[in-house]
Amino acid sequence: MHTQPTASHFINGAYVEDTAGTPIDVIYPATGEVIGRVHSATPAIIDHALNAARAAQAAWAAMTGTERGRILRRAADIMRARNHDLSVLETFDTGKPYQETSVADATSGADALEYFGGMAATLTGEHIQLGDDWVYTRREPLGVCVGIGAWNYPTQIASWKGAPALACGNTMVFKPSETTPLCALKVAEILHEAGAPAGVYNVVQGLGDVGAALVSDSRVDKVSLTGSVPTGRKVYAAAAAEMKHVTMELGGKSPLIIFDDADVENAVSGAIMANFYSSGQVCSNGTRVFVQTGIKEAFLARLTERLGKAVIGDPQDPETSFGPMVSEGQMKIVQGYIAKGQDEGARLVTGGARLDRDGFYLEPTVFADVTDGMTIAREEIFGPVMAVLDFEDEAEVLARANDTEFGLAAGVFTRDLARAHRVVAGFEAGTCFINSYNDAPVEAPFGGVKASGVGRENSKAAIEHYSQVKSVYVRMGDVEAPF
Numbered sequence: 001m002h003t004q005p006t007a008s009h010f011i012n013g014a015y016v017e018d019t020a021g022t023p024i025d026v027i028y029p030a031t032g033e034v035i036g037r038v039h040s041a042t043p044a045i046i047d048h049a050l051n052a053a054r055a056a057q058a059a060w061a062a063m064t065g066t067e068r069g070r071i072l073r074r075a076a077d078i079m080r081a082r083n084h085d086l087s088v089l090e091t092f093d094t095g096k097p098y099q100e101t102s103v104a105d106a107t108s109g110a111d112a113l114e115y116f117g118g119m120a121a122t123l124t125g126e127h128i129q130l131g132d133d134w135v136y137t138r139r140e141p142l143g144v145c146v147g148i149g150a151w152n153y154p155t156q157i158a159s160w161k162g163a164p165a166l167a168c169g170n171t172m173v174f175k176p177s178e179t180t181p182l183c184a185l186k187v188a189e190i191l192h193e194a195g196a197p198a199g200v201y202n203v204v205q206g207l208g209d210v211g212a213a214l215v216s217d218s219r220v221d222k223v224s225l226t227g228s229v230p231t232g233r234k235v236y237a238a239a240a241a242e243m244k245h246v247t248m249e250l251g252g253k254s255p256l257i258i259f260d261d262a263d264v265e266n267a268v269s270g271a272i273m274a275n276f277y278s279s280g281q282v283c284s285n286g287t288r289v290f291v292q293t294g295i296k297e298a299f300l301a302r303l304t305e306r307l308g309k310a311v312i313g314d315p316q317d318p319e320t321s322f323g324p325m326v327s328e329g330q331m332k333i334v335q336g337y338i339a340k341g342q343d344e345g346a347r348l349v350t351g352g353a354r355l356d357r358d359g360f361y362l363e364p365t366v367f368a369d370v371t372d373g374m375t376i377a378r379e380e381i382f383g384p385v386m387a388v389l390d391f392e393d394e395a396e397v398l399a400r401a402n403d404t405e406f407g408l409a410a411g412v413f414t415r416d417l418a419r420a421h422r423v424v425a426g427f428e429a430g431t432c433f434i435n436s437y438n439d440a441p442v443e444a445p446f447g448g449v450k451a452s453g454v455g456r457e458n459s460k461a462a463i464e465h466y467s468q469v470k471s472v473y474v475r476m477g478d479v480e481a482p483f
C-alpha cells in the first residue's frame with residue numbers, strides 16, 4: 001500500500017532508518033489492517049536528530065525573517081497543491097473521513113505555514129527612549145524546540161508547532177504519536193522541498209520513552225506537547241527540572257450551554273460539531289451539553305433525527321461523514337465509558353453500540369438526564385459520546401460548567417447576545433464560542449487554562465511562546481559610579 005513511508009525518520013533533510021528500533025505497526029482504523037511500519041527511534045537516532053537541529057539553528061536564525069517566511073509560505077503552497085494526497089494519507093493514518101481531512105487538516109497546516117510565514121518578517125524588538133539613553137529589545141529564538149503530537153490531528157499538530165517555531169528562528173525535532181506516525185514525515189518533506197535547510201525540521205518516531213528522552217535532553221530549549229493531562233503533568237515536570245520553556249495543549253471536558261431562546265437547528269449543529277466531528281476525538285469538544293429545560297425535548301428530538309443522517313462507512317469515500325475510532329484501544333476505552341453511563345443511570349437516547357463491520361466503528365451516542373457527578377460528565381472520553389445535562393438558570397449553569405479541573409474550551413447558544421457575552425466572561429476556559437463551536441482559525445489564539453494547558457497556539461500569541469526578548473540598555477554619556 002502506498003502509505004509505507006520511505007523510512008521511519010526524517011533528519012537533517014533526509015529520510016533515515018534504523019531497524020534496531022522497536023517496530024511500530026501503522027493500522028488503518030477502518031479495517032484493522034496493518035498498512036505500514038516504522039521503527040521507534042534508537043538513542044543513535046535521537047542523538048542524530050538533536051545534533052542536526054542544534055547545528056542548523058544558528059544559521060537559520062541568522063537568515064532574515066523575510067527569507068524564513070518565504071520558505072514557510074512556499075511550503076504552504078506545496079501543502080495546498082498536495083491537499084488530496086495528504087488528506088488521503090491523513091485518513092489512512094487516523095481513520096477520519098476524507099470529507100473532513102480534505103478541508104480541515106493539510107488546509108489548516110497550510111494556513112499555519114502561510115500565517116507565520118507572513119509574520120516572520122514583522123518580528124522585531126522595540127525602542128524605548130530614556131532621555132539621552134535608550135533601551136532596545138531584540139526578539140530572539142529559543143533554540144531547539146521539541147514538538148510532541150497526539151494522534152487526532154497529525155498534520156495539523158506538526159504544522160501548528162513547526163510554523164511558529166521556525167518563523168521565530170528556532171529549529172524543531174517533532175515526535176508524532178506512535179498511533180499516527182505517517183503525516184508528520186510529509187510535513188518535514190514539504191518544508192525541505194520548500195527550501196528549509198537540512199536540520200531545521202526533523203521527525204523522529206517513538207512512544208512515550210522517546211518523547212521523554214527528547215524532553216530531558218540538555219540540547220533542547222523548549223517543549224510543546226499536545227496530549228492528555230497525565231502526559232502533560234509528566235512532560236511539564238521534566239521540562240521544569242531544566243527550566244525549559246513549555247507549551248501544553250492538553251485535554252478537556254468542555255461545557256456547551258444551550259439556552260431556551262437558542263435557534264434549535266443551530267444549537268443542534270453546534271452540538272454535533274462539538275461532539276461528533278472526527279468521531280468525537282477532538283480536544284476542545286463540548287461534551288457536557290447543558291440544555292435549558294424548556295428546549296430540551298425539541299433539542300433531543302432534532303438531534304436524534306440529525307444523527308440518523310450521519311453517513312457511516314469507508315472514510316476514503318467522500319460521501320462518508322462519520323468514521324471509526326483511531327484504534328481498537330481507544331474504541332475499548334470509549335465502550336467502557338458508554339457502559340459506565342448506563343450503569344450510573346444516564347438515559348441512552350441514541351447509539352451506544354459497536355458497528356457490525358471491520359474496523360473500530362462506534363455509533364454516535366447521546367446520553368440524556370446526565371448529572372454532574374456521573375463519570376461521563378467528569379472525565380474526558382475522547383469519542384462520540386455526548387452527555388446532555390438539564391439546567392434552569394444562568395448563574396447555576398455557569399457554576400456547574402466551571403466545576404471541573406479542565407478549562408480548554410466552552411460555548412454558549414442563545415439569541416440574547418448580552419447574556420452570551422456575560423456567560424463567556426464567566427467561563428473558566430481558554431477558547432470560547434458564541435452561537436458556534438470548534439472553529440479554529442489560525443488568526444485566533446487556541447489553548448486552555450487550568451489543567452488543560454499552558455500557552456497558546458496560533459495567532460500572534462504563539463510568537464510569545466517561541467521567542468524571548470533580550471533587553472539592551474545603551475548609555476550615551478559617561479557612567480556615574482559611587483567610588
Ligand SMILES: NC(=O)c1ccc[n+]([C@@H]2O[C@H](COP(=O)([O-])OP(=O)(O)OC[C@H]3O[C@@H](n4cnc5c(N)ncnc54)[C@H](O)[C@@H]3O)[C@@H](O)[C@H]2O)c1
Binds near residue numbers: 152380382
Ligand atoms: N489541547 C489541544 O490542542 C489538544 C489537541 C489534540 C489532542 N489533545 C489531547 O490529547 C489526548 C489524546 O491524545 P493521545 O492519546 O495521543 O495523548 P497522550 O498523552 O497519550 O500522548 C501524547 C503524546 O505524548 C507522548 N508521550 C507519552 N508519554 C510521554 C512522556 N512521558 N514524555 C514525553 N512524551 C510522552 C506520546 O507518545 C504521544 O506522542 C486527549 O487528552 C486530547 O484532549 C489536546
Ligand SMILES: C[N+](C)(C)CCCC=O
Binds near residue numbers: 153281284439440
Ligand atoms: C481544529 N479543531 C477541530 C478545533 C481541533 C483542534 C485540535 C484539537 O484536538
